[in-house]
Amino acid sequence: MHAFVTGGAGFIGSSLIDRLLADGHAVVAYDNFSTGQRAFLTAASRHPAFRLVEGDTLDLPALTRAMGGCDTVFHLAANADVRFGTEHPRKDLEQNTIATFHVLEAMRANAIRRIAFSSTGSVYGEAHVFPTPEDAPFPVQTSLYGASKLAGEGLIAAYGSGFGFEGCIFRFVSILGERYTHGHVFDFYRHLRRDPTRLTVLGNGKQRKSYLYIGDCLDAMLLAMAKTRRVIDIFNLGTDEYCEVNDSIGWMCERLGISPAREYTGGDRGWIGDNPFIFLDTAKIRALGWEPRLNIRQGILRTLDYLQQNPALLEARA
Ligand SMILES: NC(=O)c1ccc[n+]([C@@H]2O[C@H](COP(=O)([O-])OP(=O)(O)OC[C@H]3O[C@@H](n4cnc5c(N)ncnc54)[C@H](O)[C@@H]3O)[C@@H](O)[C@H]2O)c1
Numbered sequence: 001m002h003a004f005v006t007g008g009a010g011f012i013g014s015s016l017i018d019r020l021l022a023d024g025h026a027v028v029a030y031d032n033f034s035t036g037q038r039a040f041l042t043a044a045s046r047h048p049a050f051r052l053v054e055g056d057t058l059d060l061p062a063l064t065r066a067m068g069g070c071d072t073v074f075h076l077a078a079n080a081d082v083r084f085g086t087e088h089p090r091k092d093l094e095q096n097t098i099a100t101f102h103v104l105e106a107m108r109a110n111a112i113r114r115i116a117f118s119s120t121g122s123v124y125g126e127a128h129v130f131p132t133p134e135d136a137p138f139p140v141q142t143s144l145y146g147a148s149k150l151a152g153e154g155l156i157a158a159y160g161s162g163f164g165f166e167g168c169i170f171r172f173v174s175i176l177g178e179r180y181t182h183g184h185v186f187d188f189y190r191h192l193r194r195d196p197t198r199l200t201v202l203g204n205g206k207q208r209k210s211y212l213y214i215g216d217c218l219d220a221m222l223l224a225m226a227k228t229r230r231v232i233d234i235f236n237l238g239t240d241e242y243c244e245v246n247d248s249i250g251w252m253c254e255r256l257g258i259s260p261a262r263e264y265t266g267g268d269r270g271w272i273g274d275n276p277f278i279f280l281d282t283a284k285i286r287a288l289g290w291e292p293r294l295n296i297r298q299g300i301l302r303t304l305d306y307l308q309q310n311p312a313l314l315e316a317r318a
Contacts, residue, residue, distance in 0.1 A: 007077030009036025085144030122146035143273025177214030202270030
């Protein structure tokens, strides 16, 4: 593969790049470093088959030039934060939908047809079927992030029908592990470092969520990409379990040896667009022979250990 990875300096993108290089592929990373970390590309930068292009997915000519010579695109660049959508409604549209259109157009200009897209379980909005399969009833959207990703999925499917594009759309649950830089473990740990005696929890702490470890996520992505041909296929990626936010806090506090007073902001969700229950059916990816190696608790503890060992990140993404 000669892979082009948008968002290559991010949590998932940089981890994917290390895996692709280790597997013998050539990689071009494309990133504007809005949330990406240069340090995540230190190892890759020493590899002869790696090249970094600093650029923005909204800059179509630059994107098109950078993609030249590649044969597979992993489109991971996005505004990856669900939470603040209503504070800047244009951001999700631009960064997630228009940027995806640009990626598809740049691919078309370079005659590249294989794409992997990082979508999200948030596209199911507030699902009624649990665990939620890929063909669940068409979702009612509750976040601008989910809506913008679903629009990106629609464009990719249409480029599949219209221009013969093929590959995979991955609907991830929240991903955990090394290089994790945003999400509830990050937020809770940052607050607990400052004040281990108390913790504010958005909502009632009973939100039920599913998580997946980064290594397991990459295994699933690369397996599905190796097996999918001539179609745009959709895969849920997650573990076959979920936990409450309260469980997660309990595991973290046990590891840290602290017992903060928990203050709940109340209500059954943390913010507008927060889904109180996310649990995806992963039978389809499992049927290809994949299964996750880490459970949610192990993933959360590995993430916490990583953040404890890399405190500078807490400031970098504050
Ligand atoms: N982390 C998760 O739990 C999770 C869950 C579901 C879906 N996803 C999706 O997976 C992808 C990767 O997420 P992540 O957690 O690695 O996020 P991240 O913020 O760490 O990585 C995103 C990367 O994209 C880059 N980027 C953003 N806008 C850009 C632009 N306009 N031009 C060029 N580069 C740009 C950032 O600098 C960053 O390096 C995203 O598409 C996200 O929506 C992530």
